[in-house]
């Protein structure tokens with residue numbers, strides 16, 4: 542393949558070029574050739590040279606197709622998943638484990654940061670040099686001068702920093718047939734009006750693209766949870782349609798037919814026309 546960092550994934554006749562990294566395609570498994578199915582986009586990098594040479598890309602397949610084709614699960618992907626299960630970043634379980642949740646770390650950090658910022662502002666009010674002192678005039682500082690200095694300061698540094706990922710939860714992905722845990726994904730349920738491009742970039746850079754993270758989903762509660770944003774390392778898809786499973790409130794079917802794709806480049810969302818080859 543021309544670009545070793547991108548891998549072709551064909552779904553419903555359309556081909557998408559995704560970053561070949563340690564992630565899975567939401568709601569799908571991957572198939573290339575032979576009698577096995579896979580999960581991770583970069584699995585082919587572990588194959589023998591001969592198999593790698595013949596590899597031209599993935600076909601995204603559903604669980605139903607896996608059954609129909611009598612495919613076995615790839616050993617490499619299985620091993621990687623076993624490692625993933627041993628990691629400690631699973632915090633949320635929809636059942637009884639959720640009740641045992643301790644005070645989340647982010648809340649402690651948030652309170653600490655808020656307190657620190659408050660201190661800085663209070664210190665700023667009392668100890669910042671009055672700008673009028675730089676001037677040659679010897680007028681004594683007035684209350685009005687001080688108010689101006691404080692409001693300038695607070696404009697540059699907002700006291701409360703808001704991040705979309707403050708509300709993110711790690712949701713286990715459960716195999717509906719075997720009841721086995723197949724990793725996790727990150728879920729945020731929020732109002733679409735809160736999701737600005739600036740916050741999306743912040744979410745992507747400090748949450749979605751972190752090593753070891755699978756895919757992330759933002760569900761718009763003001764759109765009946767039928768619209769949202771899907772992302773994994775390398776891409777953000779806006780305007781995806783969602784269908785929640787009646788049996789599992791954390792399971793969504795994601796439809797990318799009207800999706801618009803973006804990458805984050807130098808802190809900006811840049812639209813990416815993923816090549817469609819059909």
Ligand SMILES: [Zn+2]
Nearest residue numbers: 579584615618
């Ligand atoms: Zn594999």
